[in-house]
Amino acid sequence: MLRVLLLTLSVVAIACAELCKPGAQNAFKVRLSIKTALGDNAYAWDANEEYLFKAMVAFAMRRYSSKSTTQISNVLLCNVTDRVSFWFVVTDSSKNVTTVPESEVEAAIRMNRNRINSAFLLSDKTLQFLKITSTLSPPAEPSTPVWLIVFGVVLCLIVAGIIFLIVAGIQQRKKKSKESTERENLEEKGEVTVTVENGIPCETLDLKAGHINGVFAADDERFTSL
Amino acid sequence: LSVPSEIPKEDGRPKWDNKFQYILSCIGFAVGLGNVWRFPYLCQIHGGGAFLIPYFIALVFEGIPLLHLELALGQCLRKGSIGAWNTISPYLGGVGVASWMVSVLVSLYYNTVLTWVMWYFVNSFQEPLPWSVCPLNENRTGLNEECYESTAVNYFWYRKTLNITPDVTESGTLQWWLILCLATCWAIVYLCTIRGIETTGKAIYVTAICPYLVLTIFLIQGLTLPGATEGLAYLFTPNLSTLKNPRVWLDAATQIFFSLSLSFGGLIAFSSYNPPKNDCEKDAVTVAIVNSVTSLYASIPVFSVLGFKATTGYWDCLDRNIISITNEFDLPEESIMRQNYTAWIRFLNSSHPKKIAGLKLKSCDLQEFLDQSVSGTGLAFIVFTQAIILMPGAQAWAILFFIMLFSLGLSSMFGNIEGVFTPLLELRIISKSIPKELLSGIICLICFLFALCFTLGSGSYWIDIFDSYAGSLPLLVIAFFEVIGVAYVYKIKRFSKDVKWMTGRKPNLYWQITWRFISPLLLLIVFVAFVTLQIQKPSSYAAWNPKYEDFPMKEKKVYPPWVLAICVLLAVLPCVFVPLVALFHLIKRTRRNKDSSFVPPEVFSCQGANS
Numbered sequence: 001m002l003r004v005l006l007l008t009l010s011v012v013a014i015a016c017a018e019l020c021k022p023g024a025q026n027a028f029k030v031r032l033s034i035k036t037a038l039g040d041n042a043y044a045w046d047a048n049e050e051y052l053f054k055a056m057v058a059f060a061m062r063r064y065s066s067k068s069t070t071q072i073s074n075v076l077l078c079n080v081t082d083r084v085s086f087w088f089v090v091t092d093s094s095k096n097v098t099t100v101p102e103s104e105v106e107a108a109i110r111m112n113r114n115r116i117n118s119a120f121l122l123s124d125k126t127l128q129f130l131k132i133t134s135t136l137s138p139p140a141e142p143s144t145p146v147w148l149i150v151f152g153v154v155l156c157l158i159v160a161g162i163i164f165l166i167v168a169g170i171q172q173r174k175k176k177s178k179e180s181t182e183r184e185n186l187e188e189k190g191e192v193t194v195t196v197e198n199g200i201p202c203e204t205l206d207l208k209a210g211h212i213n214g215v216f217a218a219d220d221e222r223f224t225s226l
Numbered sequence: 227l228s229v230p231s232e233i234p235k236e237d238g239r240p241k242w243d244n245k246f247q248y249i250l251s252c253i254g255f256a257v258g259l260g261n262v263w264r265f266p267y268l269c270q271i272h273g274g275g276a277f278l279i280p281y282f283i284a285l286v287f288e289g290i291p292l293l294h295l296e297l298a299l300g301q302c303l304r305k306g307s308i309g310a311w312n313t314i315s316p317y318l319g320g321v322g323v324a325s326w327m328v329s330v331l332v333s334l335y336y337n338t339v340l341t342w343v344m345w346y347f348v349n350s351f352q353e354p355l356p357w358s359v360c361p362l363n364e365n366r367t368g369l370n371e372e373c374y375e376s377t378a379v380n381y382f383w384y385r386k387t388l389n390i391t392p393d394v395t396e397s398g399t400l401q402w403w404l405i406l407c408l409a410t411c412w413a414i415v416y417l418c419t420i421r422g423i424e425t426t427g428k429a430i431y432v433t434a435i436c437p438y439l440v441l442t443i444f445l446i447q448g449l450t451l452p453g454a455t456e457g458l459a460y461l462f463t464p465n466l467s468t469l470k471n472p473r474v475w476l477d478a479a480t481q482i483f484f485s486l487s488l489s490f491g492g493l494i495a496f497s498s499y500n501p502p503k504n505d506c507e508k509d510a511v512t513v514a515i516v517n518s519v520t521s522l523y524a525s526i527p528v529f530s531v532l533g534f535k536a537t538t539g540y541w542d543c544l545d546r547n548i549i550s551i552t553n554e555f556d557l558p559e560e561s562i563m564r565q566n567y568t569a570w571i572r573f574l575n576s577s578h579p580k581k582i583a584g585l586k587l588k589s590c591d592l593q594e595f596l597d598q599s600v601s602g603t604g605l606a607f608i609v610f611t612q613a614i615i616l617m618p619g620a621q622a623w624a625i626l627f628f629i630m631l632f633s634l635g636l637s638s639m640f641g642n643i644e645g646v647f648t649p650l651l652e653l654r655i656i657s658k659s660i661p662k663e664l665l666s667g668i669i670c671l672i673c674f675l676f677a678l679c680f681t682l683g684s685g686s687y688w689i690d691i692f693d694s695y696a697g698s699l700p701l702l703v704i705a706f707f708e709v710i711g712v713a714y715v716y717k718i719k720r721f722s723k724d725v726k727w728m729t730g731r732k733p734n735l736y737w738q739i740t741w742r743f744i745s746p747l748l749l750l751i752v753f754v755a756f757v758t759l760q761i762q763k764p765s766s767y768a769a770w771n772p773k774y775e776d777f778p779m780k781e782k783k784v785y786p787p788w789v790l791a792i793c794v795l796l797a798v799l800p801c802v803f804v805p806l807v808a809l810f811h812l813i814k815r816t817r818r819n820k821d822s823s824f825v826p827p828e829v830f831s832c833q834g835a836n837s
Contacts, residue, residue: 031553033559034559035559035560036559036560081556082556082557082558083552083553083556083557083558083559084558084559085553085556146349146351146352147345147348147349147351147352150348150351151348151406151407151410154348154410155410155413158410158413158414158417159413161417162413162416162417162420165417165420165421165425165663166420166663169420169421169661169663173661
């Protein structure tokens with residue numbers, strides 16, 4: 001009895017070894033980069049973590065196809081390296097010692113990828129299933145492109161500035177023409193005798209606001225000395 | 227905000243509010259985008275610190291004398307470029323017209339560069355920066371192919387900004403986002419130049435000082451980045467053997483010349499608004515020295531950032547190799563670090579040479595990364611934006627950087643527009659009743675409509691053409707005729723007397739010698755060398771073609787004949803006015819000589835100009 005048991009176990013062990021080896025049919029290579037992801041909080045990869053991994057894969061298989069009865073013992077790990085990388089296969093207990101086709105396993109893992117990632121506190125980049133590519137998330141697009149908003153603000157400010165300056169210029173010009181017509185009216189009426197020299201009232205010339213003609217004031221040498 | 231008060235006018239000419247505004251405007255005009263993206267590049271490729279020797283020689287013998295000449299001319303004659311040269315001698319009137327023409331041509335395309343800066347500026351307010359990630363392709367299976375094969379930064383520049391066509395003959399369509407930004411840029415220019423120097427003088431306080439503030443901030447940030455010291459050492463380590471190459475001397479002379487924005491007529495326009503008794507000699511030396519010091523000052527943060535970028539690129543290269551090796555040999559994580567990488571490689575090469583060869587590792591060399599030198603728009607929009615992504619708080623750095631570029635370009639635009647605006651104001655064709663606001667509005671509108679051509683798909687190729695042909699050769703010709711005109715037609719003795727009247731002291735021997743002999747000779751040599759070099763190399767351009775087999779390398783293409791004709795036209799058109807106007811006046815004079823009632827024109831003098 002004991003001999004038969006031993007024989008069966010060894011056959012199973014050899015069969016397992018046959019099923020899970022690097023490059024075997026329906027086998028997947030997994031690579032973890034725990035230190036890169038977690039830095040100082042990195043945990044060590046030991047047998048408990050391997051057990052969790054087997055559980056997650058079994059969970060994924062069960063969730064993918066409801067009639068699946070995958071047990072933890074159906075997931076076989078082998079060739080664990082220091083990198084932390086290993087190969088795994090999922091066996092099918094209903095059929096004798098065969099592996100589940102890789103398309104099924106791939107689909108199951110894809111469906112539950114983020115659950116598996118979060119179980120290990122890793123991401124798609126740090127927990128890599130080498131044959132399974134991750135689907136890319138679409139970039140977040142805001143409803144109005146941000147640049148249009150900024151642009152609108154800048155443009156409004158500039159247009160406001162231009163309008164302000166133009167209106168100010170027109171107002172200034174109106175004020176100047178009003179002043180000159182007022183002065184003309186005063187001179188016509190003769191009410192205010194404003195002595196004028198070259199169109200400039202003498203009063204302003206007396207004050208500091210008068211203009212000095214540079215040609216005559218500059219060179220004293222022009223005039224011959226007495 | 228108050229209504230601007232009446233500007234005091236002696237002879238009806240507007241004046242600067244104070245001397246500082248005038249100096250700042252000249253400095254703003256001279257200090258432009260070239261100080262940031264051309265000078266550091268020249269320093270790098272021409273032997274680092276050794277380049278400063280030909281640069282300073284060119285500054286002393288070519289830059290400062292020509293600058294003093296232009297400022298003194300404008301201040302004495304108190305007219306824009308066309309009026310000033312007409313007054314010196316009617317035969318030299320063509321020089322003024324040529325200056326005006328060049329200012330027009332440069333204004334057309336210079337603002338389009340500012341359009342690109344503005345586009346990047348408004349895009350800097352996003353998280354993540356749009357040039358840091360590649361968009362997905364149509365069926366969302368992977369990244370966009372063009373982006374994936376080149377880099378995200380390249381893709382954003384060539385596709386999302388320029389939407390560039392693979393050939394200069396393919397015009398493509400108008401890019402609506404660029405048109406919007408172009409309209410904004412011209413609106414800003416209009417806002418600042420609406421009343422000539424009355425408004426420019428106020429705006430210049432912001433646009434001329436802002437770049438220095440931002441450069442200082444970048445300097446402090448740049449020096450704290452890892453790899454900055456490598457970049458700076460690379461930039462400034464002198465390699466004196468490069469001085470044997472005449473190309474270095476030519477580049478130094480042309481850099482000084484174009485950097486000081488001579489021959490545009492803008493400096494003449496600026497100084498014409500000065501009071502006549504103003505020390506133009508001191509102004510010229512100040513502006514030239516500030517311009518050169520700014521170039522040096524700007525190259526420090528630029529090269530710190532480039533050194534940082536090279537170092538990060540080198541580290542990325544190493545890290546990628548380390549990951550490949552770790553994965554291939556299933557070694558524990560973090561067993562190979564950057565420090566012991568070479569030791570590991572040696573060990574693995576000796577134990578498993580076949581496996582290592584099979585990995586096809588890239589050789590990572592820091593020198594190679596540092597050697598990738600870029601100038602011009604490539605530096606600002608590709609290399610620098612890539613470096614900014616790597617900095618913490620990238621949005622703030624991007625915003626600051628593009629504000630700085632925009633102010634640098636805008637203050638140079640003021641000088642260009644002033645060079646167009648002032649001569650038009652003095653032409654008797656434009657009646658006095660047209661308000662200044664309307665004239666500047668018309669100028670800005672016409673320039674905007676022309677510049678729409680540069681928003682086409684092939685726009686950036688055309689801007690390169692304009693920059694190489696309209697913005698280079700005619701300036702040398704104009705400067706040569708300027709110096710010859712003042713030294714030998716107006717006569718240096720008369721000019722020295724005018725300068726003495728303005729500054730209070732006679733120009734010393736240095737000015738006499740440079741104005742009479744050294745500057746004209748240098749200009750002639752530079753002109754001949756420049757033309758020879760241009761003719762020797764076949765006129766080609768580098769096109770961005772995603773279908774090219776060596777993509778992302780640029781495809782070298784040759785200009786078709788009609789484009790070459792336009793290039794020649796751009797270079798020759800301003801220069802042709804010099805002989806044309808002289809000929810016109812000669813014909814007029816011979817016809818007038820036949821007529822007996824001929825009164826010779828009055829001899830002009832600077833002191834008499836103010837009556």
